[in-house]
Amino acid sequence: MTQTTVVMLSTEHPAGALVDATAPLIHIEDQGLTRGDGVFETMLSANRSVRKLGAHLARLTGSARLLDLPMPTEENLRTAIDLALSAAEAGPQTVLGEEHTVKIIISRGTVAGGPHSWVTVAPSPAGILTQREQGVRAMLLPRGHDPAEDSTYPWLLAGAKTLSYAVNMSVLRYVKQHGADDAIWVTEDRRILEGATSSVIVAKTEGEKKVLYTPEPSHGILPGTTQGVIFEGARTAGWELGYGPLYPHDLLEADAVWLASSVRLLAPVTHLNGTPLATDSQLTEKFLGYLARS
Amino acid sequence: MTQTTVVMLSTEHPAGALVDATAPLIHIEDQGLTRGDGVFETMLSANRSVRKLGAHLARLTGSARLLDLPMPTEENLRTAIDLALSAAEAGPQTVLGEEHTVKIIISRGTVAGGPHSWVTVAPSPAGILTQREQGVRAMLLPRGHDPAEDSTYPWLLAGAKTLSYAVNMSVLRYVKQHGADDAIWVTEDRRILEGATSSVIVAKTEGEKKVLYTPEPSHGILPGTTQGVIFEGARTAGWELGYGPLYPHDLLEADAVWLASSVRLLAPVTHLNGTPLATDSQLTEKFLGYLARS
Numbered sequence: 054m055t056q057t058t059v060v061m062l063s064t065e066h067p068a069g070a071l072v073d074a075t076a077p078l079i080h081i082e083d084q085g086l087t088r089g090d091g092v093f094e095t096m097l098s099a100n101r102s103v104r105k106l107g108a109h110l111a112r113l114t115g116s117a118r119l120l121d122l123p124m125p126t127e128e129n130l131r132t133a134i135d136l137a138l139s140a141a142e143a144g145p146q147t148v149l150g151e152e153h154t155v156k157i158i159i160s161r162g163t164v165a166g167g168p169h170s171w172v173t174v175a176p177s178p179a180g181i182l183t184q185r186e187q188g189v190r191a192m193l194l195p196r197g198h199d200p201a202e203d204s205t206y207p208w209l210l211a212g213a214k215t216l217s218y219a220v221n222m223s224v225l226r227y228v229k230q231h232g233a234d235d236a237i238w239v240t241e242d243r244r245i246l247e248g249a250t251s252s253v254i255v256a257k258t259e260g261e262k263k264v265l266y267t268p269e270p271s272h273g274i275l276p277g278t279t280q281g282v283i284f285e286g287a288r289t290a291g292w293e294l295g296y297g298p299l300y301p302h303d304l305l306e307a308d309a310v311w312l313a314s315s316v317r318l319l320a321p322v323t324h325l326n327g328t329p330l331a332t333d334s335q336l337t338e339k340f341l342g343y344l345a346r347s
Numbered sequence: 348m349t350q351t352t353v354v355m356l357s358t359e360h361p362a363g364a365l366v367d368a369t370a371p372l373i374h375i376e377d378q379g380l381t382r383g384d385g386v387f388e389t390m391l392s393a394n395r396s397v398r399k400l401g402a403h404l405a406r407l408t409g410s411a412r413l414l415d416l417p418m419p420t421e422e423n424l425r426t427a428i429d430l431a432l433s434a435a436e437a438g439p440q441t442v443l444g445e446e447h448t449v450k451i452i453i454s455r456g457t458v459a460g461g462p463h464s465w466v467t468v469a470p471s472p473a474g475i476l477t478q479r480e481q482g483v484r485a486m487l488l489p490r491g492h493d494p495a496e497d498s499t500y501p502w503l504l505a506g507a508k509t510l511s512y513a514v515n516m517s518v519l520r521y522v523k524q525h526g527a528d529d530a531i532w533v534t535e536d537r538r539i540l541e542g543a544t545s546s547v548i549v550a551k552t553e554g555e556k557k558v559l560y561t562p563e564p565s566h567g568i569l570p571g572t573t574q575g576v577i578f579e580g581a582r583t584a585g586w587e588l589g590y591g592p593l594y595p596h597d598l599l600e601a602d603a604v605w606l607a608s609s610v611r612l613l614a615p616v617t618h619l620n621g622t623p624l625a626t627d628s629q630l631t632e633k634f635l636g637y638l639a640r641s
Contacts, residue, residue, distance in 0.1 A: 059375055079373035079380060081353055081467060086373060087452070089383025089511040120513065121520055158381070161516070173375060197503045198492030202535070208521040209491045210514055217383040217511030219414065220504055222455070226415055227502040241496075 057175040058141040060133045062125050069133030069172060071140055078171075085160025089217030092116035097316045098153040098174065101138055104315070105347045106131070108278040112214065113157060119213040122159045122168050130157060133172045141174040152177045154316050160216070181317045188321035188332060189234035189312060193301060194224060196238040196246055200274065214275060221249045232327075235312055235320070244268070245299040251314035252277030255299060255307045256336055266295040266303070279313040279344065286343030301325065309333040311340070318344055351469040352435040354427045356419050363427030363466060365434055372465075379454025383511030386410035391610045392447040392468070395432055398609065399641045400425070402572040406508065407451060413507040416453045416462050424451060427466045435468040446471045448610050454510070475611045482617035482626060483528035483606060487595060488518060490532040490540055494568065508569060515543045526621075529606055529614070538562070539593040545606035545614070546571030549593060550630055552602055560589040560597070573607040573638065580637030595619065603627040605634070612638055 059078065060069035072078060085091035093116075094109040103109075110127055117124040125133075134155060141153055154177045159170040203209040224236040228249075237253055238246040245253055245268050252274075255266040265287045270276040284294055297303075304310050309332050310322040319340055321332045353372065354363035366372060379385035387410075388403040397403075404421055411418040419427075428449060435447055448471045453464040497503040518530040522543075531547055532540040539547055539562050546568075549560040559581045561574050578588055591597075598604050603626050604616040613634055615626045 057376060074375060077371045077373050078375045079371050079377070081368060081372045081465065082351060082469075083373070083380070084516070086377070086380040086454070087387070087450075087510065087512075088516050089509075089513045090516045091513075093381070120517060156381075160380075171375065175376075194502060195500055197497035197500055197505075203491035206489055206491055208488060208514070208518040208530075210517050211491075213513075215383075215511075215513040216381065217509075217513035218381075219383045219385075219507075219509040219511035220502070222378070222382050222384045223414060223504050224502040236502075 056144060057173050058137045058144065060137040060140075060172045062129060062133055062170045062172075067125070068129040069136055071136060074173075080163050080166070082163050083160055084162065084164070085158065085216055088161065089215060089219070090120070091158055091160035091216040092120055092122060092214055093156060093158045093216060094214065095315055096155040096157075097177070097318070098138055098155050099345075100151045101142060103134060103138075103155055104344065105278050105282055106134075108281060109157075109315070112276070112278065113159070116213040116215065117159055119207065119210050120215065122161065124159065125170055130172070134174075137172045137174040154178070158216070177316055184234065184317055184320045188323035190232070190324040190327075191235045191237050191248070191312070191322045192228045192231060192233040192326055193239050193243070194227070194236045195241060199240045199244075200246065212275060224249050233324075237312075237325075239301070243300055245297065245301070245304065247274045247277075248312045248314070251312035251317070251320070252280035253299070254280055254283060254311045254313050254319075255303060256309045256333065257303070257307050262293050263291075264293045264295050266297060266299055268299055269296040277313055279315055279318065282347045283313060283319075283340045283343050286340070286346075290339075304330065307331065309336055311337070350438060351467050352431045352438065354431040354466045356423060356427055356464045356466075361419070362423040363430055365430060368467075374457050374460070376457050377454055378456065378458070379452070379510055382455065383509060383513070384414070385452055385454035385510040386414055386416060386508055387450060387452045387510060388508065389609055390449040390451075391471070391612070392432055392449050393639075394445045395436060397428060397432075397449055398638065399572050399576055400428075402575060403451075403609070406570070406572065407453070410507040410509065411453055413501065413504050414509065416455065418453065419464055424466070428468075431466045431468040448472070452510070471610055478528065478611055478614040482615035484526070484618040484621075485529045485531050485542070485606070485616045486522045486525060486527040486620055487533050487537070488521070488530045489535060493534045493538075494540065506569060518543050527618075531606075531619075533595070537594055539591065539595070539598065541568045541571075542606040542608070545608035545611070546574035547593070548574055548577060548605045548607050548613075549597060550602045550604075550627065551597070551600070556587050557585075558587045558589050560591060560593055562593055563590040571607055573609055573612065576641045577607060577613075577634045577637050580634070580640075584633075598624065601625065603630055605631070
């Protein structure tokens, strides 16, 4: 039995209507399915409030524009999310207490029916708690090319969060077959890019300075909403911020390294290609505090 | 009303069972949909026979292996296709007489349900007849990187035909907004790669020799089953075969250029970035003859 709550937006219900998620809901010729032709956002809801919803809606708007998909109004999306969350809260308790994973998807739909969108609310996967608390073993793997090369050409959809995620899923299967939990993409010259589904954050002490680094987000890397909140909090707290370039030795010599993403929040990287990395649980707690206030 | 016939393969019906395609059939958390995590083949059926089915099943087997998805047995897939075709033939006449588009999809499915696969049979889209007869205006567009760079790393899925086709769909929207019908990918140094959903074939007279060219298929380009049949027929008929590298001037100086794919068959390229290209309807007919016998 599914524990997922689904709200579909439609012409009749532009702000969404609850539908029965135990039944199939998607047409077999939906181009979101047959072509990965759609965009999405994944968010964390804690205590019935979606974290950094504004940043997610802004990124979704950008993704939809790049794919020429209609973006529902922000008001309708917020109403749809509220409806889905209310229904989910009435359901069975989630593994992580009051935490839910909220997704918005806009799909190309069928040729006859056209684009459509929906919101799902589901219990956050149990495995993420382990990754938050015990950290992840990461492998560095080549991305095959520098995504900065894509960013000049709008048809390559750099910066759009699309449903075409087969490679991201593939690399996660690959690292799990090799005893690790997550992948960090690198260019051919070993420059750090991003995680398979996350941003890379690196804390370093440089003389008297505390510096927080992440790879330059304008070079074909999806700007991380979680990384953004942590950087804003750190800046206010007096950290210097840096944008690389970063190489493997920067991670090996760091005070701590994290993979940051909306639902998992912060996963400390405990090993890089099998080599133990320094971790700092006090810093992790501090940064989680920035996220809790977002 | 959908004119699509669907046969679902399942544990209870490993060789497939007809299902009602007017109803939604796919769960909203199917990872084929949420992650583009699946593989497919698209084929042409003419007079109840699927063209070059063996080559498609071989490529599907390779795609499924790269994504670690279970491949149904060939016998079960052939039975499922026969069932879908029989049901489709009993339906309304298709636009292109006895032609149908046949698809096999293997999707990751839901986390709880696991991978599943299905066959669809639908009337071939009406627009392809125009493209076969009147040809296509093509634009050369950069792929952002040379896909040969991906082919060393199995996690990048080079050579797999996955459901993650958002970029291929995006580039087709782009060319249509710019007065063209199709895109031909090029590397940064303008080397010809492939069409958005097709192979590029070039016929040239070189002194006394007739040569048929296509870009080297082992360098990150999906090997085209249609191009393969035409090359085999041409070789038997005394043509020399060449594998490039090809550059835009090779297309501009050719006797004829085609985009080759399974359902559209051969679309003569009439214009490249607005410049008229030579065409040769007798050659087109000859090559269509090779395909009809496949």
